[in-house]
């Protein structure tokens with residue numbers, strides 16, 4: 307069995323943002339040489355997510371509005387976590403959008419459903435953060 311590990315680094319210039327990382331993950335798969343197996347992609351920070359959905363800007367705007375309703379950034383003082391920091395909402399947004407995804411690898415390709423793409427979701431950006439890609443198979 308082959309095993310491959312790589313960290314991808316991102317620095318989203320705003321507090322929040324979504325980045326399509328599908329091509330980065332496909333590049334990892336090619337580098338791994340695995341043609342049948344599984345690919346795990348997870349955020350290595352508790353204020354960022356990795357999720358799969360549509361690469362459609364209207365939907366990404368809707369996510370932003372929805373997440374702000376569920377866990378608004380302001381008022382910062384409304385969260386007990388925000389003592390010396392202001393990212394309680396980012397922890398909650400991460401919880402909602404998830405930590406990781408697993409994609410099947412079939413015949414050397416990520417075996418996606420229709421319109422599925424992999425995204426990095428940043429909720430407390432303006433600094434370098436990592437995503438782990440782990441690929442196992444043969």
Ligand code: ZN
Nearest residue numbers: 391393394397
């Ligand atoms: Zn925090």
